Amino acid sequence: MDGKTKNRATTAAPVEGGRPTLKTIAFMTGLGVTTVSRALKDAPDIGAETKERVRLVAKQIGYQPNRAGVRLRTGKTNVISLVLTLEEEIMGITSPMVIGITEILAGTQYHLVVTPYSSAKDPLGPIRYILDTGAADGVIISRTEPTDPRVTLLTERHLPFATHGRTEMGLIHPYHDFDNERFAYEAVRKLVDRGRRRLVLLEPPPNLTFHSHMRTGFERGVRDFGAEAVSFHQVNIDHSLVAIRDAFEKLMRSPDAPDGVVSGSGSGAIALIAGIEAAGKRVGEDAEMVSKVPSDFLRWLRPEVMTMYEDIRIAGRELAKAVIGHIEGHPPETLQSLSQPEFQPPMARSPRL
C-alpha cells in the first residue's frame, strides 16, 4: 500500500474498542512502541517534541499502563500491603487507618491490598507470603514489638515497610508512632492536678513496644508529680471488656482502690467505667479518669472522662508516606514521625440554644 511510510507500529493497526496500550499510541503517532514507552517515562534519548506529542495523545485517549504488563516485566507491583490481624481491635482503628492510607495512595499509582492473618500464632505468615510471591512493593505493619521478627525479616530481604509503633532493635526503619510515654505522663499530671494520688494504668499488652513507653511515662509522672502507683497488671487493653470490668470492679472494691485511672484505650475506658460503677462508685468523684481515644464517643457520652485523641487517620497518612518514601529510597531516618498527644477540650455546647 503506502510504500513511503516506514512500517512503524510493528504488526498492524491495533484492534479497536479495547483499552489503549502503547501499541495504540505507537500507531497513532507513527512511532515505535519502545519510543512511546520511553517518551512517557521522560527518558533522555527522546526528542522534546516527540515526548510532547506522545504525552498529548496518551492523555487524549486516556492511556493507562497495564499493571500486569509492568508487573510482569519489571517486578514492580505498585501495591502497598496493609497487614492486619483478623482479631484486631473491637473499636475499629482499622477504619481510619485504611482511610488515611488510601488518602495518600489516591495521589499515586499505588493500590492498597489488605492482607490479614488469623490469630497471633503466625504473624510472619503474611510477610513470608508477600516476600515469596512478590505481592507488594511495600508493607505496613502494626502491633509492633520491641524485637519484632517481621521487621527483621523485611529488613533482611530488603522489602520496604513502615511500622505503626517503634522497635528497639538498634535498627533504623520508617515508623509512625503516637507518643504514648508523653500521653501517660501528661495524664498523670492532669490527675494529680485534680488532687488524685493513688493511680492505676490500664496498660497495653506487654509484648507490644508501646507497653513500656506508656508504663515509663506513667511511672515517671507518678514520681515527678508525687503520686502513688497502684498495681493493676491482671488485665490489659487486649483483654475482653468483661474481663477488664470484672478485674477493675474487684480492685475498686478493695481497700487498695485507686482514685485516678489512666486508660491506654478508649474501649478499655468503657470497661473501666463499668467496673467503677459496678463497685457502686462514680466516675469523676470516687475516681477520675484520663483515656487515650481514637474517636470522640467517650467525650460525648462520658464528658467527665478526660480524653486525649490519637488520630489514626493521620497515622495512616504518615505510614503511607513513610513506605513510599522507603520505596523511593529515602533514608529511613527521614521517614520517622511521632505524633504528640493533646488533651481534647471539653465538649462544646451549642451556643445558640
Place this chain on the structure above:
Amino acid sequence: MDGKTKNRATTAAPVEGGRPTLKTIAFMTGLGVTTVSRALKDAPDIGAETKERVRLVAKQIGYQPNRAGVRLRTGKTNVISLVLTLEEEIMGITSPMVIGITEILAGTQYHLVVTPYSSAKDPLGPIRYILDTGAADGVIISRTEPTDPRVTLLTERHLPFATHGRTEMGLIHPYHDFDNERFAYEAVRKLVDRGRRRLVLLEPPPNLTFHSHMRTGFERGVRDFGAEAVSFHQVNIDHSLVAIRDAFEKLMRSPDAPDGVVSGSGSGAIALIAGIEAAGKRVGEDAEMVSKVPSDFLRWLRPEVMTMYEDIRIAGRELAKAVIGHIEGHPPETLQSLSQPEFQPPMARSPRL
C-alpha cells in the same frame, strides 16, 4: 550431550534461586511447560499419573502461579475491590467489613483492594476506573441507592458485584442487607410496649435505599401499635453529631417533644442522647430510645438505651461470598441475603462478684 532424551523444557535449566515457575516444574519433571500448566488445572487431556507427579513437585517446591503472568494472559485479576467513600462514617463500620471480607477471601486466591473515592460528588469514578483498567474481577459497594448508577453501570458492563443494601430498579443482583424495616418496626413495638406514644425516627439520608425501608417499618409500626409519629426530618444519620444534637435538643424543648426515639445509627444515638440531656431531660425517663448499633459501646455506656446489633463483619462475609458467587456464574437470585435484627440482651453483670 544426552542425545536420547528429547529436549524438553524448552530453553535450558531455569536459573536457580528465584521463585519457581512452570518452567521450573517442567524442567524437574521432564515435561513441557504447557503440560505442566494443564496438569495443574486438572485438564482432561493429561494422564492421571502425570498430573499426580506434577502436583507433587509443585507442592514440594511451593509453586505459586505468578499473578502478573496469569493476569496479563487471561485478564483474570484475582482481585476483589471494596469501594469506599473517604468521608465514610465516624464510627468505623469499615473495620469489621474489611475483616469480614478478608476472612472469606483468605480461603481463596483473591486479594482485597480498597478503592476509595473522595466526596459524594463522583461515586462513579472508582467504578469507571475499575472497568476501564480491568482492575478487579468483582466489586463490593455500599451506601446503595434505590436507583443506583453504579449498579446500572456494573450490570451493563458485566462486571460481577455485590451491594451492601438493596436497590429498586427491577434488577436482580447480589446483595446483602440488614432488615432495616423490621428493625424499625420492632423498635416501635418495643417503645409502645413500654408505654411510649409520641415517637421520632432519626433516619438514614434520603438518597439511600434503606431510608425508605426504615421509614416504612417505622410508620407501619406506628400504625399497627397505635402510636404517633413526630416529624423529625431536619437531620439524618449522615449529619454531624453536633447538628443532630442541636436539632434534637430543640425538638425536646418544644411542646412537640417525643417520648420515644428510634435511632438508625449508633453514633446518631450518641448525639440524640446529648440532645435530650441538653434539654434538661433524661434518657429512659422523659424519653426512651432504641438504636441500631454496630458495636456494643452504647450498651456498656448507656444501658438504658435498647439496642439492636447489626453485625457488619457478617455482612462483609456475606458480601464476599456473594461477589465470588457472581464471578463464578451462580445466578444472582441465589446470592442475596437479608440479616434479621435481634435485640441485644441487657449487659451481663459478672456473676462472680
Place this chain on the structure above:
DNA sequence: CGCGAAATCTGTAACGATACAGTAGCGTTG
C-alpha cells in the same frame, strides 16, 4: 570529503502464563 560522536529512534527478546493448533504413538476397524 570522510569520519566519529551525538541525538533520536527502533526491533527483538523476555517476564510467566495460557489458548490453540498441532504431533506422536498406538490400538481398532473394514
Place this chain on the structure above:
DNA sequence: CAACGCTACTGTATCGTTACAGATTTCGCG
C-alpha cells in the same frame, strides 16, 4: 494394512511492558 480415532503430550504465539543492543540521521571538524 491403510485409514482412523483416541490419548497424551508439546511448540508457538500472545497478553503489555521494558531492557538492551542496535540503527539511522545529522552535524562538527580535521
